[in-house]
Amino acid sequence: MMIPFFRPTKPDLNALEEVIKRGDYVSGKDVDLFEKEVADYLGVKYAVAVNSGTDALVIALECIHPPKGSEIITTPFTFWATTEAILRVGAKPVFADITDDFNIDVEQVKELMGGNTWAVLPVHLFGKPASFATLSIGDFVVDDCCQAFGAKFDYDAELRCYSFFPTKTLGGYGDGGLIATNNKHYAEDCKWRRNHGFVSKHYPLFPGYNSRLDSIQAAFLRKKLRTINKDIQERKDIAAFYDFNLTSKIGKPDLKEGVFNYYTIRAKNRRTLINHLIFSGIETKIFYPRLTCDNVHTPWDLEKVPNAVKATQEALSLPMYPGLSMQELYQICDAVNYFYEKGGKK
Ligand SMILES: *Cc1c(COP(=O)(O)O)cnc(C)c1O
Numbered sequence: 001m002m003i004p005f006f007r008p009t010k011p012d013l014n015a016l017e018e019v020i021k022r023g024d025y026v027s028g029k030d031v032d033l034f035e036k037e038v039a040d041y042l043g044v045k046y047a048v049a050v051n052s053g054t055d056a057l058v059i060a061l062e063c064i065h066p067p068k069g070s071e072i073i074t075t076p077f078t079f080w081a082t083t084e085a086i087l088r089v090g091a092k093p094v095f096a097d098i099t100d101d102f103n104i105d106v107e108q109v110k111e112l113m114g115g116n117t118w119a120v121l122p123v124h125l126f127g128k129p130a131s132f133a134t135l136s137i138g139d140f141v142v143d144d145c146c147q148a149f150g151a152k153f154d155y156d157a158e159l160r161c162y163s164f165f166p167t168k169t170l171g172g173y174g175d176g177g178l179i180a181t182n183n184k185h186y187a188e189d190c191k192w193r194r195n196h197g198f199v200s201k202h203y204p205l206f207p208g209y210n211s212r213l214d215s216i217q218a219a220f221l222r223k224k225l226r227t228i229n230k231d232i233q234e235r236k237d238i239a240a241f242y243d244f245n246l247t248s249k250i251g252k253p254d255l256k257e258g259v260f261n262y263y264t265i266r267a268k269n270r271r272t273l274i275n276h277l278i279f280s281g282i283e284t285k286i287f288y289p290r291l292t293c294d295n296v297h298t299p300w301d302l303e304k305v306p307n308a309v310k311a312t313q314e315a316l317s318l319p320m321y322p323g324l325s326m327q328e329l330y331q332i333c334d335a336v337n338y339f340y341e342k343g344g345k346k
Helices: 013-022 029-042 053-063 080-088 106-112 184-194 215-225 228-245 270-279 292-297 306-314 326-343
Strands: 046-050 071-074 092-095 117-121 142-144 159-163 177-181 198-200 263-266 315-318
Touching: 013 029, 013 215, 029 046, 029 177, 029 215, 046 053, 046 184, 053 080, 053 117, 053 142, 053 159, 053 177, 053 184, 071 080, 080 092, 117 142, 177 184, 215 228, 228 263, 228 326, 270 315, 270 326, 306 315
Parallel strands: 071 092, 071 117, 142 159
Antiparallel strands: 046 177, 159 177, 263 315
């Protein structure tokens, strides 16, 4: 029996039925309520639900109006959508290298900041919040929190972007995303942009998007939000189990602060390990390889981001989601440990 990389929890079908009875499929009652509840949970004044984490990034970046060709500093070691969003709004991604925890190196960000810098876009990868406490307030920060729902951050960002893609910590049953902000002006702007740029009925101020959240997704997400603290605790418990039981021959993530959207190790002989794990009935994922298309648009200066290059060669994400059984966790740890202790150098 295969242990899949991700196993969706069963949706609460009552939520679906209520929406279907009402028929308010787009921007309905559940979307309004979800926005209020999620803003409360995140401790922000405004939450604007959109169609995906990617749209959240694009819309948030449009709100801060980067001039054409201005620079936005980000990490190269992330999902392509981060870089894509920067390119989409006509800005230029500038890459700072990462540190051991896979997150952007704030010291390098400071060094890269110059006259052309318009904003900084940190990514809180795998659920570990990047530390930006030492960056001076006043710098534009747009946060990619797509993997960090429920994490605590040590600084304020103008706009924080979340994803409800099924594998994310607060995962829906389709696409979904959110922009969180304390700034009323940005919240309003995001709401216009997600709805064709309409500032009122039949009055588009600019071309926006059709990027509203479906009520069905909002209804599911409202139900899941109620158990999110328990779900995050379960993820942390699984991380602690991995940390205790996995061999010290792999690199393990720090247990502090992370909400563990993914549990990502550093593995030597990664390709052989992946095959060994498939053979042992365990599915893993490489987050993230270097993308060829990424390199065409935004080539990495390999000498400037050696840690990111290394991470693309070593990082391997293990199954991490509520509902993994003890037996499955032992099976995963045994298979990894066996590889390094008995068969690693085959
Ligand atoms: C998932 C993800 C996104 C994109 O979110 P979607 O909802 O899939 O569009 C962007 N950045 C990071 C780091 C992500 O993990």
